[in-house]
Amino acid sequence: MAIEQTLSILKPDATRRNLTGEINARFEKSGLRIVAQKRIRLTMQDAMNFYKEHEARPFYKSLCEFMSSAPVVVQVLQGEDAIAAHRKVLGATNPANADAGTVRKDFALSIDENSAHGSDSAASAAREISFFFSSLEIVG
Ligand code: CMP
Secondary structure, eight states, X not given: OOEEEEEEXXXXXXXXXXXXXXXXXXXXXXXXXXXXXXXXXXXXXXXXHHTGGGTTSTTHHHHHHHHTSSOEEEEEEEEETHHHHHHHHHOOSSGGGOOTTSHHHHHOOSSSSOSEEEOOSHHHXXXXXXXXXXXXXXXX
């Protein structure tokens, strides 16, 4: 297994309900290390740029409205097999399908308000990390 970095976003439903510490504790307990972190408020345009790959999907506009509705915490997680390890801790995108004990099973309100985002591949992780962070801001 290789050491990887992946992008994590704690979404507006998580920041509104003051859940960022509880969710990050799950990541850290699983062995992932937070090597970059900032709390920001996305504009609608920022969200549209970030989720551009979904622009043809019916949920694109509501997803971008939601992601710009309150602050988010964007962070880089590092660890062994970090992309898959992070997604395992998160659980399925739709909380109705998420395994017991996962972040989305325990905290998500719906498929839209699903508390956290994680990169789904090495190519996505590289694009998504560089969308939010410069190399100077990532410190292991
Ligand atoms: P995320 O990992 O942030 O990537 C895109 C988001 O779109 C996803 O989490 C969900 O919150 C949201 N979404 C809403 N409807 C769907 C759907 N049918 N399939 C996938 N993602 C969806």
